[in-house]
Amino acid sequence: MEGTTQADQFIPAGLAALGIEADEVDLAVIGAVHQLLWPPIVELLAFDTAGLEPERCPDLSKAPR
Amino acid sequence: MSNDPLDLGLRAQAAAIAAGEVDPAELLAAVLARIEQRNPALNAVVETFPERSREMLAAAPAGPLHGVPVVIKDEWPLPWRAQRFGAAELTAPTAPGESGPYRALRDAGAVIVGVGNMHELGAGSTGNISVYGPARNPWDTERCPGGSSSGPAASVAGRLVAGAIGADGLGSVRFPAAYCGLTGLKPTFGRAAMAGHHMAPVTNMIVSGPLCADAGDCRLLGSALYGEELTAGDAAGLRIGVVRDPVSEDVTPEVREACDEATEALRAQTGGEVREISLPDLEAAAVAGILIINSESMSGTRPEQLNALHPELSPIARGTLKYRMLLPAAATVQATRVRTTMRRRLADLFDQVDAIAWPTVPAPAPPLEAPLVELPSGTVTADQANVRGAALANLTGIPSISMPVGLSGEGLPIALQLQAAWGRDELLLDAAEALERANGRRWVEALPPLAQSSPAEA
Numbered sequence: 001m002e003g004t005t006q007a008d009q010f011i012p013a014g015l016a017a018l019g020i021e022a023d024e025v026d027l028a029v030i031g032a033v034h035q036l037l038w039p040p041i042v043e044l045l046a047f048d049t050a051g052l053e054p055e056r057c058p059d060l061s062k063a064p065r
Numbered sequence: 066m067s068n069d070p071l072d073l074g075l076r077a078q079a080a081a082i083a084a085g086e087v088d089p090a091e092l093l094a095a096v097l098a099r100i101e102q103r104n105p106a107l108n109a110v111v112e113t114f115p116e117r118s119r120e121m122l123a124a125a126p127a128g129p130l131h132g133v134p135v136v137i138k139d140e141w142p143l144p145w146r147a148q149r150f151g152a153a154e155l156t157a158p159t160a161p162g163e164s165g166p167y168r169a170l171r172d173a174g175a176v177i178v179g180v181g182n183m184h185e186l187g188a189g190s191t192g193n194i195s196v197y198g199p200a201r202n203p204w205d206t207e208r209c210p211g212g213s214s215s216g217p218a219a220s221v222a223g224r225l226v227a228g229a230i231g232a233d234g235l236g237s238v239r240f241p242a243a244y245c246g247l248t249g250l251k252p253t254f255g256r257a258a259m260a261g262h263h264m265a266p267v268t269n270m271i272v273s274g275p276l277c278a279d280a281g282d283c284r285l286l287g288s289a290l291y292g293e294e295l296t297a298g299d300a301a302g303l304r305i306g307v308v309r310d311p312v313s314e315d316v317t318p319e320v321r322e323a324c325d326e327a328t329e330a331l332r333a334q335t336g337g338e339v340r341e342i343s344l345p346d347l348e349a350a351a352v353a354g355i356l357i358i359n360s361e362s363m364s365g366t367r368p369e370q371l372n373a374l375h376p377e378l379s380p381i382a383r384g385t386l387k388y389r390m391l392l393p394a395a396a397t398v399q400a401t402r403v404r405t406t407m408r409r410r411l412a413d414l415f416d417q418v419d420a421i422a423w424p425t426v427p428a429p430a431p432p433l434e435a436p437l438v439e440l441p442s443g444t445v446t447a448d449q450a451n452v453r454g455a456a457l458a459n460l461t462g463i464p465s466i467s468m469p470v471g472l473s474g475e476g477l478p479i480a481l482q483l484q485a486a487w488g489r490d491e492l493l494l495d496a497a498e499a500l501e502r503a504n505g506r507r508w509v510e511a512l513p514p515l516a517q518s519s520p521a522e523a
Contacts, residue, residue: 014391019368022387029384036449040352041396047349049402060269060462061255063415063487064408 071095072516075133075227075282082132089132089176093122096134096178100225106206106515109219110136110179111197117145121176128174130289136181136220136229140213141166141273142261143177150263151183151195151213152382154375156366157263164261166230166273166290173289181229182216185382186362189213190240190426190451191436194379199433202244203513204477208430209447211241217276218245224516227277228286232262234271234358236455239467239482242276243425246469246478246511248497249276250283253487254462257290267364270357270459279509280468280497287490300495303337305483306418308344312454315442316427323471323479324424327500331422334503335496342414342421347453350407353400354456359389360397366390408461415486420496422483425467426451429477458484466493468500469508478508 011030015022022030055064070078070087081087097115104110118134125131141164142148148159170177182200184192192215193199200215202208203223210219214231218241221229231238233251242249257273259265275286288295305328307313314321332339363386371387414421427450428438436447458465463484471479481500485492501509 011388011391015387018390019372020387020390021372022384025380026384026387029380030388033385033388037352037355040348041356041393044349044352044356044399044403045393045396047346047399047403049399049406052402052405054402055405055408058269058405058408058462059255061253061487062462063412064405 071099072224073227074278076285078133078227079130079285089122092132093118093134093176093178096226100179103223103225103515107201107203107219107223108198109182109200109216109223109225111139111182111216112146113179114145118176118178121171125174125176126172128172129285130170131174133175133228134178134226135170135175135286136179136217136226137166137170137177138181138214138217138229138231139183140187140232140262143167146180148263149196150187151185151197153196153377155263156370156386159263162261165258167261169258169289169292170230175289178226179220181214181220184212184215185379187213187232187234187237188382188385190236190448191431192241193433193436194381196377201433202430203515204246204430206515207432208477209244209433209436211244211430213237214241214276218242218247218249221245221247221276221278222513222516224512228282229276230290231274231276232271233274233459234268235354235452235459238274238276239425239455239465240451242467243480244430244478246508246513247276247278248280248283248469248509249467250274250287250490250493251458251465252287252291252490253464256490257287258292264361268358268361270354270361279501279506280466280494284494295491295494297498298491298495300335300492300499303331303335303420303496303499304418305332305337305339306342306414306421307339308342308421308423310344310347311442312347313423315440316424317440319473320424320427320429320479324422324481327470327481327504328422330503331496331500334499340418342418344410344414344421346403346407347457349403350460351453351456353403354460355452356392356397356400357404357460359392363389404460407457411461411463411486419492420483420485422481423454425454425480425482427454429473429475429479454482463487464490464493466497468497469511470500471508472511
């Protein structure tokens with residue numbers, strides 16, 4: 001349950017740092033969303049984009065240059 | 066098929082009015098009466114304004130949609146009504162006004178007869194949460210109609226109107242089209258009217274799009290939204306790419322079979338070919354799409370707003386809005402790098418194929434009370450399952466279309482999605498029409514039980 005413990009600390013602390021109030025229901029919802037979304041976010045951060053030249057202000061109506 | 070003008074498709078209604086065979090004032094009155102009759106079972110239309118509609122008709126120019134009644138999603142302002150986004154409160158300011166889709170419809174001569182329900186804050190693929198109560202699926206009113214454009218889809222599938230305008234930021238036209246057995250087009254980013262949307266200044270994901278019974282009707286309604294004619298071709302020699310990935314394989318057996326059959330039928334009809342292609346990292350693309358649209362949606366939101374949210378906002382929305390403030394900026398920047406990666410991969414792929422095909426959603430509409438889907442990999446929420454096949458088009462800007470290709474054993478629609486290169490929206494419509502020819506229009510003409518005329522209407 002390491003992830004849960006980390007979320008228990010991260011979520012209230014993060015919200016408090018922003019001055020956002022959260023009741024028990026809010027925290028339960030946030031915990032559930034976090035459990036679903038955080039692992040793929042961590043995977044995304046590990047996505048290898050080494051050597052990738054970013055598109056600056058991409059025009060999404062067209063193919064990349 | 067019924068000869069009642071109410072049951073005609075969009076272009077048939079437009080043609081009948083133009084030929085003087087149908088009086089648009091009578092059609093408007095009949096549509097309003099049908100909404101009165103059928104909407105209680107669907108909750109698809111959350112507001113009508115008969116006097117405003119009659120004023121629109123009286124002032125309607127002789128455009129391609131002259132006198133044709135349509136529904137517009139609760140996502141754009143109208144001159145007499147601010148959008149509510151399916152929610153008790155938006156953190157973004159809203160006010161009545163002339164949105165791009167409103168102007169497009171007005172200038173084409175269409176008559177807006179009602180506002181379509183939607184998933185609260187646009188934040189779901191099912192349509193089971195809304196400040197107005199959930200919209201219901203005409204194929205089974207205990208099932209999700211799909212979201213977030215739930216009301217537009219349910220209103221067309223229920224034959225309240227022949228066309229509706231939705232919006233698609235992460236699949237929100239395609240999901241309800243799939244669940245309700247309609248054709249839904251997600252335009253290339255930037256091609257369809259978006260002015261007046263409260264996120265228009267910040268979004269690189271959301272587009273407006275048409276929902277209709279078939280591709281021809283989407284072409285007509287889409288032409289109004291695009292402000293240009295979406296000309297017809299024939300999709301001859303269509304090169305269709307398919308992937309071996311969970312988006313096409315972690316789906317119910319019925320969905321897989323129907324989509325495989327439809328892909329083969331499309332190939333045969335166009336004299337084209339089916340090629341297996343490689344498009345890795347679709348999971349990363351889905352997360353990237355979620356991160357970017359969630360970040361866009363919080364633009365300008367201040368913490369104190371989140372401490373004074375409307376009490377009628379759902380607990381899920383309250384918690385989700387607050388959680389979005391915790392999303393790491395580094396991940397959102399990384400998401401833009403994934404976007405670049407996927408755009409370049411797609412650009413290369415679209416040299417090899419004309420369209421990429423996979424199921425729009427991996428399972429038919431789940432129950433409203435518990436929107437879960439059973440897939441080969443296990444039971445997951447419909448939102449989790451649906452987004453992975455939809456996000457790519459919004460993330461990269463490419464157009465996409467969902468079209469009905471069958472019914473499940475429970476009598477629920479199954480849908481195939483096609484995606485094409487930037488600006489090739491017309492090709493998707495051509496391909497959808499080719500598939501309709503291939504299957505004898507069986508699925509676009511299928512009517513849900515609720516849309517079959519009742520004795521009271523006969």
